[in-house]
Amino acid sequence: MSGFLSSSIARKVAMALSALFLIFFLIIHLAVNLTSLFSEEVFNQASHFMGTNPLIQFAMQPILIFGVVFHFVMGFVLELKNKKSRNVKYVKYNGAASASWMSRNMAISGMAILAFIVLHFIDFWFPEMNHKYIEFLPEDPTRYFAELQHKFTNPLRVGAYVIAFILLALHLLHGFQSAFQSIGFNNKYTKCVKNFGTIYSIVIPLGFIIIALCHYFNH
Amino acid sequence: MNLTLKIWRQKGPQDKGQMVEYKVTDISEHMSFLEMMDVLNEQLVAKDEVPIAFDHDCREGICGMCSLHINGEPHGPDRGITTCQLHMRTFKDGDTIYIEPWRAKAFPVIKDLIVDRMAFERIQQAGGYISVNTSGNTQDANAIPISKLNADLSMDAAACIGCGACVASCKNSSAMLFVSAKVSQFALLPQGKIEAADRVRNMVKQMDEEGFGNCTNTGACEVECPKGISLENIARMNREYLKASII
Structure with a gap:
């Protein structure tokens, strides 16, 4: 079993499973955020539920953080290993002739997303943890919408969010179907998976971009 | 010119x-x-x-x-x-x-332009074969039922000539298209099923030991392969490997 876990295939399957988990998480995150466009009250209720439900806070949240960290660490480990596998570079290498930019630059789009997650944690997660578990401030179920709006008043932050989500879209355009290929799913449904993956990769990041822009312009 | x-x-x-x-x-x-x-x-x-x-x-x-x-x-x-x-x-x-x-x-x-491709030979030797009794009592292969689809897919995989273009084109220098073709051509046939688990485990182990990179599914290998070996083979190898290692 130890040989299995250190094998190249087990590692790519682990990357794929963590990716699929994060892909699923994005839908939930977007669904909650979308409510902010339609109803302040519903957004506050949804955020309050996510922020105080013990199952989400103490079971799902640690699993999610582990999934994010694992995906990034394993991604870097594999990228370094792959770089070492070609110790002498080509003088002329026409990578674009046979593979998409997205597939060849997952590390670049991944690092941009990592930088965004750091910004996102500074914006929302750290203050939230401080509010609830360090300063033990009294819980106000109606505070979330105002906090959200306040963050999207700065055009630089909104710009950073938009760029990050464009890079997320590029990452997903390769990553979605790649995850299925890695777990061995390549059959008559693959065309469907690829088409759905393309729609997902554009619609989900676009949803986040629309939310950021709407709050910026409506504030 | x-x-x-x-x-x-x-x-x-x-x-x-x-x-x-x-x-x-x-x-x-x-x-x-x-x-x-x-x-x-x-x-x-x-x-x-x-x-x-x-x-x-x-x-x-x-x-x-x-x-x-x-x-x-x-x-x-x-x-x-x-x-x-x-x-x-x-x-x-x-x-x-x-x-x-x-x-x-x-x-x-x-x-100059000649490289040592013995790594492919060692991967083949690790499991890219079926053990057949050649004592004279070998069963006629045509007597074993096999679906036309699997026979065709196996033949497609067997078209790999082991040139190494997949490794050369891959940004990660991954050999997975080659290894998956060699795994697939046997895994799809009844004669290859008996040793399928050991074959895929040993060939992947040897592939990793040779220092090839990890596949990131860019698909460059499939495009550059002179014999049109499909990425489906890599997915099949991943399935075979998971089956052999976990189940």
Whole structure:
């Protein structure tokens, strides 16, 4: 079993499973955020539920953080290993002739997303943890919408969010179907998976971009 | 046609190596790429210079011996062919052509454009076979029922000639297309099922030990493969490996 876990295939399957988990998480995150466009009250209720439900806070949240960290660490480990596998570079290498930019630059789009997650944690997660578990401030179920709006008043932050989500879209355009290929799913449904993956990769990041822009312009 | 060639020259495995520029003139567009290399070598020999070492054998796209990374792509810019099937009509008069050996840590350069592809042999020896009793009582293969679809898929996988273009094209120098073709051609047939679990485990283990990179599903290997080996084989190998390791 130890040989299995250190094998190249087990590692790519682990990357794929963590990716699929994060892909699923994005839908939930977007669904909650979308409510902010339609109803302040519903957004506050949804955020309050996510922020105080013990199952989400103490079971799902640690699993999610582990999934994010694992995906990034394993991604870097594999990228370094792959770089070492070609110790002498080509003088002329026409990578674009046979593979998409997205597939060849997952590390670049991944690092941009990592930088965004750091910004996102500074914006929302750290203050939230401080509010609830360090300063033990009294819980106000109606505070979330105002906090959200306040963050999207700065055009630089909104710009950073938009760029990050464009890079997320590029990452997903390769990553979605790649995850299925890695777990061995390549059959008559693959065309469907690829088409759905393309729609997902554009619609989900676009949803986040629309939310950021709407709050910026409506504030 | 007149061409400028920038070719990797390396005296031996320990030599640092460098790109050297050559000019060739009056090259016929009907020549194969390797014939153009022959013309250049004849010129070099006539000038008492050391000819350029490059791999070749059948010169009809079957043996998998020829290699060459031409203008940034294995086997050159055309699709579905080996270097020996590449013709000079693909290029234009006055072109500059870069010619390099396969680049991968697992494929060290022996001399000039020749690389050591024994890593593929060792992967094959680790499990790329079926154990058949050849004592004279061997069952007729035609007596074993097999679906037409699986027979075709197995034959498609078996078309791999082991040239190494998949490794050369992959940004990660991954050998998964080659290994998956060799795993698939047996995994799809009844005769190969008995040793399927050991085969995939041992071949993947050997592949990892040789220092090839990890597959990131860019699909470059499939595009550059002269025999059109499909990425479906890699997915099949992943399934076979998971089945053999977990179940």
